[in-house]
Amino acid sequence: MQSDEGEDKVATSADSNRDPWGRSLTATLRRWWWLPLVLALVGALLGGIAGKAAPKTAEATLKVQTTAAEGAGLAEAVQSAVMEAGTREVYQDAAAKAGVTAKDLRKDSTIVNVLQSSVLSVKVTSSTAEKAAAEANALAEAAVARSTQRLSDELETLTQTTGKLIREDTLSVRAAEEQRVMRLGGSLADSQAQLLTQSRRLTLLQAAEADQVQSVSVGMMAAMGLLGGLLAGVALALLFGGRRGKMGSIAEMRRLYPDVEFVPARELPTVMSMEAATADCVVLTGVRAPAGAVRGLVEPVTAGIRATGRDVAVTDDVARLGQQSMGHDGTPSVTVLQTPMSNAVIKRAARDDRAVLFTLVRPHKTRFEWLDEHIHQFGARSYVVVDG
Structure with missing residues (x-):
């Protein structure tokens, strides 16, 4: 018995x-509680700083003037507008206005079509919200200016060509000449109207604003830093303070x-x-x-x-x-x-x-x-x- x-x-x-082991983990965390706390606070601070210093992206939108509502015609018009907005001349004009180099502006920007519509998105990423908005607006306005200048040049060329036809090959019969000039004038008006509707001219739909820039949330980055620091602190506490090492005092042994x-x-x-x-x-x-x-x-x-x-x-x-x-x-x-x-x-x-x-x-x-x-x-x- x-x-x-x-x-x-x-x-x-x-x-x-x-x-x-479970008891030792608890005892270790009780002894090393300050390490996860300190690293969590440091992580939150660094995360907040990183979030605040994260690049800011501003967006301006442009409207492409076209009669095509959908299909290949719309896609062709939008693609041509994107190519025109991305020319070297547009970036040079925008860089001069924004006070940056054309190379840096091109590196920090994108011009794309929005969901296969007649809208273009002009995005610029920079160190501050104000700078990103200013550069996005400068690029959008430069694209609009170039588009307007191209349309103006095309209208001027059309007008000059029609004027030359009116001045040349005149008819001796006055009534016939008047009829010819009227027909040329009407043809000019029709050509100008068609040119305006099919011009791919860009107009500013919405300017970029500093208070609406896209950026990483400071709060989210701080929370992620807090969590990361906390987990790192717990891991280090278990690594340095865990019992999976050499024995220390007799009091520690009795606890474990x-x-x-x-x-x-x-x-x-x-x-x-x-x-x-x-x-x-x-x-x-x-x-x-x-x-x-x-x-x-x-x-x-x-x-x-x-x-x-x-x-x-x-x-x-x-x-x-x-x-x-x-x-x-x-x-x-x-x-x-x-x-x-x-x-x-x-x-x-x-x-x-x-x-x-x-x-x-x-x-x-x-x-x-x-x-x-x-x-x-x-x-x-x-x-x-x-x-x-």
């Missing part, structure tokens, strides 16, 4: 200490493994004196600790045993584990076994109600994951001894 209770204690202890008994090496005699009355074997081992460091536990352990009046038999023979030794007076003595750490030894000690296990760890040298390999097999009478 006592053996079953011991096994239940072993199982309970093993289950409760199987994976304290609340169901494991951690005792300073100086308290070994006291602990052993309390356990000696019901112990037949004491196992001394260490988590990747030198053999000399483990041997250093023999003296305080034997001192605690002898303080209760019992004899001690020190050995490094694993076969003695579980075997009872007799003292000089014929009473059972306590076997103190020094042995390298292994799962077999730990399991054997955990199954024995009269065995006590002391496992040595060294702060700033022993890593938590080394202890994790074995700690889930610890029994009810297992202790972790903290050196130093």
Whole structure:
């Protein structure tokens, strides 16, 4: 019955200490809470600055004069208007008005058709909203001016050609001459009207305004920076402060493994004196600790045993584990076994109600994951001894 209770204690202890990683994460974040907070604030600040400094895009719209409502005629007229608005002369005029170079203006601007309609979009990206709007308007106005000048030149050419025809080849009969001039005049009027309706002349539909520029939201950038900084802070806190590193203070160990008994090496005699009355074997081992460091536990352990009046038999023979030794007076003595750490030894000690296990760890040298390999097999009478 006592053996079953011991096994239940072993199982309970093993289950409760199987994976304290979740507790360690919480403890780490509690210790390093300031790091995510600082990085979140820095991220929000940098995001806000980036959002404020992000390039601004202003848009002006132009209307193409054409009788084609849809289809190939409209597409041809709009494409011709886009090509005309993107000529070197237009950019030179716009750059001179905006106070920039034509090369930079062309690099920072786009002129495209809007949804296969007769509307053109003139967009310019610049460092400030005011500058972007000014350059977009300068480019749109230069395109309109060039279009108007082209139409004016075409009308002037048509008028001059008709005037030349009127002056030349006159008829001797006055009535016939008047009829000829009237026909030429009517033909000129018809040609001018057709030229105006089919001219692809551009008109300014809507000027760009500084308060309507397109830009990245400062608030959104700040929020993204805040989130990014927070996540980076949590990651760094877990990286630098997580228990997946070297052991620190005994207080930290007790926080991470609340169901494991951690005792300073100086308290070994006291602990052993309390356990000696019901112990037949004491196992001394260490988590990747030198053999000399483990041997250093023999003296305080034997001192605690002898303080209760019992004899001690020190050995490094694993076969003695579980075997009872007799003292000089014929009473059972306590076997103190020094042995390298292994799962077999730990399991054997955990199954024995009269065995006590002391496992040595060294702060700033022993890593938590080394202890994790074995700690889930610890029994009810297992202790972790903290050196130093």
